[in-house]
Amino acid sequence: MxxxxxxxxxxxxxxxxxxxxxxxxxxxxxxxxxxxxxxxxxxxxxxxxxxxxxxxxxxxxxxxxxxxxxxxxxxxxxxxxxxxxxxxxxxxxxxxxxxxxxxxxxxxxxxxxxxxxxxxxxxxxxxxxxxxxxxxxxxxxxxxxxxxxxxxxxxxxxxxxxxxxxxxxxxxxxxxxxxxxxxxxxxxxxxxLGLPAKITAETGIDALTHAVESYIGCYATEQTKAYGYDAVKRIFANLPKAYADGSDIEARRQMSIASFNAGVAFTRASIGYVHAIAHQMGGYYHVPHGLANAVLLPHILDFSFENALCRYAELAIAAGLANSEDSQVEAAHKFVAGVKALNKTLNIQAGFPELKANDIPELAKRAVREAYCDYPVPKLMNRAQCEALLHKLVTV
CATH class of the missing domain: 3.40.50.1970 (Rossmann fold)
Structure with missing residues (x-):
C-alpha cells in the first residue's frame, strides 16, 4: 500500500x-x-x-x-x-x-x-x-x-x-x-563499427530493457510510450543485423537512434526490477550492466506478465511479432517469446557463473529495497520471489 x-x-x-x-x-x-x-x-x-x-x-x-x-x-x-x-x-x-x-x-x-x-x-x-x-x-x-x-x-x-x-x-x-x-x-x-558482436548484443538488449521497462511502468505517458515503442521497433528490426554484420552502418545508425529514444523514455518513466537486480550483480560481481539486463529481462517479463499483458501486446506489434488479428493475450505471449528468441539469436548466456547461492539472500534484499517506492513496477516482488528468481540463474 x-x-x-x-x-x-x-x-x-x-x-x-x-x-x-x-x-x-x-x-x-x-x-x-x-x-x-x-x-x-x-x-x-x-x-x-x-x-x-x-x-x-x-x-x-x-x-x-x-x-x-x-x-x-x-x-x-x-x-x-x-x-x-x-x-x-x-x-x-x-x-x-x-x-x-x-x-x-x-x-x-x-x-x-x-x-x-x-x-x-x-x-x-x-x-x-x-x-x-x-x-x-x-x-x-x-x-x-x-x-x-x-x-x-x-x-x-x-x-x-x-x-x-x-x-x-x-x-x-x-x-x-x-x-x-x-x-x-x-x-x-x-x-x-568496431564493436565486438558480444558487446553489440548486450548493449542492444540494454536499450531494449530501457524501452520495455519504461513502457510497462506506472509512470509511462503517451510521450514516453511513443519513444519506447519506436525504440522496440528499431531494435527488433536492426539488432540482429548489427550483431551478424558489425560493418552494417545503417543497422548501427538505427540502433544508435533506438538507444537514444529508449534513454529519453526511461529517464522520464523510470525503470523496474531488471535494473534493480542488475545493479546488484554489477556491484557484487562486476557483471557488465548490459549483460545483466539481457539475462534478467525474460525472467522479469514472465514475472510481470498478468499485470502488463496489455502493454506487452502493444510492444509485440511494434516488434513485428504480432498483428491485429491476435488476441491481447496471444500477442503478449508472442512478445515474451520474441524477447527470449532474440536472446538466443544473440547468444546471450542463460545465467551468471559468478553468482553464489550464499549471496542470494543479500542480493535479493538489496534489489527489492532499491525498487520499493522508487520504481513504478507493474507488479511488486517480495524478497522470497526475488531469491527464487536468482536461484534459477545460478550456473554450475
Missing part, C-alpha cells in the same frame, strides 16, 4: 519537474562537429572522459583530431573502468581542476558517461560526488557538457542519471537530477 501511494505521489511530481531533451546531432561523421558545438556552448578547454581501450583502438583520436583542427586545448582523462567508483570520480574531478578545464566531453559507453556526469556535478557543486548520491542534490547547471556514445545501449546521452559504485560496500548508487542531461548528444554510428 505504501509503495502504491508513494508511486502515485511521485507520478504527479514527475509531471512538474521539467527534464531537458539534449540537442541531438546524429549521422555518419557527426563527431567532426564537436569543436563547433563546444564553442557554441561556451566551452574553451574540455576534460575528455573516456577509457584506455577507446584510446588504444583509435576511437578517441576521432575526437582529439576534431579538437586539434580547431586549435582547442583539452585534457584527456582515460582512466575510466567499468562501474566507475567514487575514488575514480574524485580523481577525475581533481584532473578537471588541476588542468583548468571548463567543460566536459564524455566519450564511450555507460561507464564513461556516468563518470563524466559525476565529475561535472562534483565540479559545479565543488563537493565530492559521494555527497550528491540521491535525488535532486545537484540542482545547478553543469559546465558545457557533450556526450558522444560509442555503444548503442545505455542511452546515458539522454538521461538524468549517473550510476556510481562504492567499492567498499560493493554497491551501486545513483545520482539523479535533471541537470545531468547533457546539453548535446553527438551520435555517430561510425564510432560503433
Amino acid at each position: 505504501l509503495h502504491q501511494t508513494v508511486i502515485q505521489i511521485r507520478e504527479q511530481v514527475n509531471k512538474l519537474v521539467p527534464i531537458p531533451l539534449p540537442k541531438l546531432i546524429e549521422g555518419k561523421g557527426a563527431i567532426s562537429q564537436t569543436a563547433q558545438v563546444l564553442t557554441e556552448l561556451g566551452g574553451v578547454k574540455p576534460l575528455i572522459v573516456t577509457d584506455a581501450m577507446l584510446v588504444k583502438l583509435g576511437i578517441a583520436k576521432h575526437l582529439t583530431d576534431a579538437l586539434d583542427a580547431a586549435n582547442i586545448a583539452y585534457s584527456l582523462f582515460d582512466e575510466v573502468t567499468p562501474d566507475p567508483t567514487l575514488p575514480l570520480i574524485a580523481n577525475g574531478w581533481q584532473r578537471y581542476k588541476q588542468d583548468g578545464c571548463d567543460s566536459v566531453i564524455a566519450l564511450g559507453g555507460g561507464s564513461p558517461m556516468d563518470c563524466a556526469k559525476a565529475i561535472a556535478a562534483a565540479a559545479v557543486k565543488n563537493v565530492d560526488a559521494r555527497k550528491l548520491v540521491g535525488l535532486l542534490r545537484v540542482r545547478k547547471a553543469l559546465p558545457p557538457f557533450i556526450a558522444i556514445p560509442t555503444t548503442a545501449g545505455t542511452g546515458s546521452e539522454a538521461t538524468v542519471v549517473a550510476v556510481v559504485t562504492d567499492p567498499e560496500k560493493k554497491q551501486k548508487f545513483t545520482i539523479v537530477d535533471p541537470s545531468l542531461v547533457p546539453a548535446v548528444a553527438i551520435v555517430d554510428p561510425l564510432l560503433m
Whole structure:
C-alpha cells in the first residue's frame, strides 16, 4: 500500500519537474562537429572522459583530431573502468581542476558517461560526488557538457542519471537530477563499427530493457510510450543485423537512434526490477550492466506478465511479432517469446557463473529495497520471489 501511494505521489511530481531533451546531432561523421558545438556552448578547454581501450583502438583520436583542427586545448582523462567508483570520480574531478578545464566531453559507453556526469556535478557543486548520491542534490547547471556514445545501449546521452559504485560496500548508487542531461548528444554510428558482436548484443538488449521497462511502468505517458515503442521497433528490426554484420552502418545508425529514444523514455518513466537486480550483480560481481539486463529481462517479463499483458501486446506489434488479428493475450505471449528468441539469436548466456547461492539472500534484499517506492513496477516482488528468481540463474 505504501509503495502504491508513494508511486502515485511521485507520478504527479514527475509531471512538474521539467527534464531537458539534449540537442541531438546524429549521422555518419557527426563527431567532426564537436569543436563547433563546444564553442557554441561556451566551452574553451574540455576534460575528455573516456577509457584506455577507446584510446588504444583509435576511437578517441576521432575526437582529439576534431579538437586539434580547431586549435582547442583539452585534457584527456582515460582512466575510466567499468562501474566507475567514487575514488575514480574524485580523481577525475581533481584532473578537471588541476588542468583548468571548463567543460566536459564524455566519450564511450555507460561507464564513461556516468563518470563524466559525476565529475561535472562534483565540479559545479565543488563537493565530492559521494555527497550528491540521491535525488535532486545537484540542482545547478553543469559546465558545457557533450556526450558522444560509442555503444548503442545505455542511452546515458539522454538521461538524468549517473550510476556510481562504492567499492567498499560493493554497491551501486545513483545520482539523479535533471541537470545531468547533457546539453548535446553527438551520435555517430561510425564510432560503433568496431564493436565486438558480444558487446553489440548486450548493449542492444540494454536499450531494449530501457524501452520495455519504461513502457510497462506506472509512470509511462503517451510521450514516453511513443519513444519506447519506436525504440522496440528499431531494435527488433536492426539488432540482429548489427550483431551478424558489425560493418552494417545503417543497422548501427538505427540502433544508435533506438538507444537514444529508449534513454529519453526511461529517464522520464523510470525503470523496474531488471535494473534493480542488475545493479546488484554489477556491484557484487562486476557483471557488465548490459549483460545483466539481457539475462534478467525474460525472467522479469514472465514475472510481470498478468499485470502488463496489455502493454506487452502493444510492444509485440511494434516488434513485428504480432498483428491485429491476435488476441491481447496471444500477442503478449508472442512478445515474451520474441524477447527470449532474440536472446538466443544473440547468444546471450542463460545465467551468471559468478553468482553464489550464499549471496542470494543479500542480493535479493538489496534489489527489492532499491525498487520499493522508487520504481513504478507493474507488479511488486517480495524478497522470497526475488531469491527464487536468482536461484534459477545460478550456473554450475
